[in-house]
Amino acid sequence: MGHKPWKYAxxxxxxxxxxxxxxxxxxxxxxxxxxxxxxxxxxxPAVHTKHKWTKKIRPGISSFAENPSRVGPDYLxxxxxxxxxxxxxxxxxxxPIFILATAGMRLLPHDKQTTLLDNICxxxxxxxxxxxxxxxxxxxxxxxxxxxxxxxxxxxYLLGSFDDVQHLNNSSEHHTYGFLDMGGASAQxxxxxxxxxxxxxxxxxxxxxxxxxxxxxxxxxxFTTSWLGYGVHQARDRYLETLLQGLPEGSTTTExxxxxxxxxxxxxxxxxxxPSNSTGSEPLHIVGTGDYDECLRLTYPLLEKNVPCPDEPCxxxxxxxxxxxxxxxxxxxxxxxxHTTHQVFGMSHEDDKYDFNEYQKSLQKFCSTPWxxxxxxxxxxxxxxxxxxxxxxxxCFKASWMVNLLxxxxxxxxxxxxxxxxxxxxxANHKGRPDPFKALDKIGSTEISWTLGKAxxxxxxxxxxxxxxxxxGFGSNVPGVPSDFQxxxxxxxxxxxxxxxxxxxxxxWHDKLFDVDSPRRVPxxxxxxxxxxxxxxxxxxxxxxxxxFRVCLxxxxxxxSRPSRGFFGGKILPFLRPSSSGPExxxxxxxxxxxxxxxxxxxDRGVGxxxxxxxxxxxxxxxxxxRPSSSGxxxxxxxxPQHPQLLSDTSAHRKQ
Numbered sequence: 001m002g003h004k005p006w007k008y009a010x011x012x013x014x015x016x017x018x019x020x021x022x023x024x025x026x027x028x029x030x031x032x033x034x035x036x037x038x039x040x041x042x043x044x045p046a047v048h049t050k051h052k053w054t055k056k057i058r059p060g061i062s063s064f065a066e067n068p069s070r071v072g073p074d075y076l077x078x079x080x081x082x083x084x085x086x087x088x089x090x091x092x093x094x095x096p097i098f099i100l101a102t103a104g105m106r107l108l109p110h111d112k113q114t115t116l117l118d119n120i121c122x123x124x125x126x127x128x129x130x131x132x133x134x135x136x137x138x139x140x141x142x143x144x145x146x147x148x149x150x151x152x153x154x155x156x157y158l159l160g161s162f163d164d165v166q167h168l169n170n171s172s173e174h175h176t177y178g179f180l181d182m183g184g185a186s187a188q189x190x191x192x193x194x195x196x197x198x199x200x201x202x203x204x205x206x207x208x209x210x211x212x213x214x215x216x217x218x219x220x221x222x223f224t225t226s227w228l229g230y231g232v233h234q235a236r237d238r239y240l241e242t243l244l245q246g247l248p249e250g251s252t253t254t255e256x257x258x259x260x261x262x263x264x265x266x267x268x269x270x271x272x273x274x275p276s277n278s279t280g281s282e283p284l285h286i287v288g289t290g291d292y293d294e295c296l297r298l299t300y301p302l303l304e305k306n307v308p309c310p311d312e313p314c315x316x317x318x319x320x321x322x323x324x325x326x327x328x329x330x331x332x333x334x335x336x337x338x339h340t341t342h343q344v345f346g347m348s349h350e351d352d353k354y355d356f357n358e359y360q361k362s363l364q365k366f367c368s369t370p371w372x373x374x375x376x377x378x379x380x381x382x383x384x385x386x387x388x389x390x391x392x393x394x395x396c397f398k399a400s401w402m403v404n405l406l407x408x409x410x411x412x413x414x415x416x417x418x419x420x421x422x423x424x425x426x427x428a429n430h431k432g433r434p435d436p437f438k439a440l441d442k443i444g445s446t447e448i449s450w451t452l453g454k455a456x457x458x459x460x461x462x463x464x465x466x467x468x469x470x471x472x473g474f475g476s477n478v479p480g481v482p483s484d485f486q487x488x489x490x491x492x493x494x495x496x497x498x499x500x501x502x503x504x505x506x507x508x509w510h511d512k513l514f515d516v517d518s519p520r521r522v523p524x525x526x527x528x529x530x531x532x533x534x535x536x537x538x539x540x541x542x543x544x545x546x547x548x549f550r551v552c553l554x555x556x557x558x559x560x561s562r563p564s565r566g567f568f569g570g571k572i573l574p575f576l577r578p579s580s581s582g583p584e585x586x587x588x589x590x591x592x593x594x595x596x597x598x599x600x601x602x603x604d605r606g607v608g609x610x611x612x613x614x615x616x617x618x619x620x621x622x623x624x625x626x627r628p629s630s631s632g633x634x635x636x637x638x639x640x641p642q643h644p645q646l647l648s649d650t651s652a653h654r655k656q
Contacts, residue, residue, distance in 0.1 A: 144226020261288025
């Protein structure tokens, strides 16, 4: 009955190479609680998105650091146009937007960060009606551990690790997956340690609190950390520095040999010059030799495993990480972990496991291939349609760096090589679990993005709970609400202290009238019918009211001087007065009302045509005007007076 009451959230992933806008939605908690079965009630809210609701633009938002006033019109405007074509007009003002910057912005000086963030927030507030009450909480640079936590939450949500939480809490099995992410500037790790390690390193963990559809709280204790400078681009920059440092002092050579580039590849660096006897200085040329084994050897020192570890155990760069049991903790790698293992070598199926031995053979063969032959392969799409010259030239370095970080840094067993111990493929598949490491781009039809984790937190915080319950969010692993606690959004704390019922303005009028649990049901229905009768009485016209009045009074009463004893004396609503002339009453109604009918009423309320994704809003204020429906929409609607009804919704559930 009625349309589905969707809630929306917009999250912008402002990364080092580009910004991606994501739109997510979930059902209003009151509706969801009515429609859910027991398993769904004990699970997190179902968050939906569609591929066409996502838009990415380049370059990274940090490129506006020197000209922050242009970040709005030259950059954000395109993303806002897309967002407001997705979010229905009636929902725009209550849809929160979060613009969260990552490693690219972390590398800027603090004053440039502040100025750019201020310009971003100001532009969105002035040019859209999206809900953005506090700049400091909605437009910010998130740190690496937070990015890792969001990624862990998104990945496990898509894998169904939180389905029917009540059942899982009663199970002794470890039911979540570890998470690895690598971008251009940084790399993240997040996982739930074994109970023994969690107790031993309790002070190092982050407490994450969620809420299921029925209002129950669910807590997870995670370890999450980030290595800034360990992304593929920053690692490459550090690697080139080591190559240049290896040159003899005063060297006049203009070429440096690089085993991490294909044989015959020549890369000119105009920003790096060397002395020259003839011209004074010349740009440096990096010349590839295509030697994978040597590349692997030269990238190993970038792990900085020799940095002192003040708090054992450590992985790389002296950063403390609790011990990982790879019989229990199985990791999913996304972003560069997936691109580097799948994109060039064609492992496009999810069931193609990562086999170190086979992967290393493929790398040795590819990296020793002459550059001219690789270029021909790119032109023939031998490595896939998405691989260009730049991607092909970088794959040897990226792969060498990834292999070192994964196996020598994090310690993931080399499946296919480390045979005869407890971390072989057979042991890794114990009880149906995957290998210790698997790279994925999508789960089902949904692309893995840490922004989904943020959306799940926001949707979870939207569910009311009982009095005295602690808020949804994350912070230090201490009882209560820690000083560093981070709530999902501006309204995250407003539903505490027993606010189990939605505010009156959030309830739809048809819910108030027809909800069997609503105390307003009976009086509301009577009032509704009374208003309809009044409306009909005045719409039939003066002449017909007079004829109806005479029929209702009857011929014996029209000349009578006795006061009427009908409803309200029969004077206010004479048509309700009982009459003995039933047949005449029916005949007059048939003759008098035969050409009368209520005209069809169209409304733009709900998620009907106004939610078309392909409509244009050129020349209108953002979030201010309706959008025409599109024949290309994936959703079907039935036009009903004042109730556009959603007949089918093709938004994929997380298990589809």
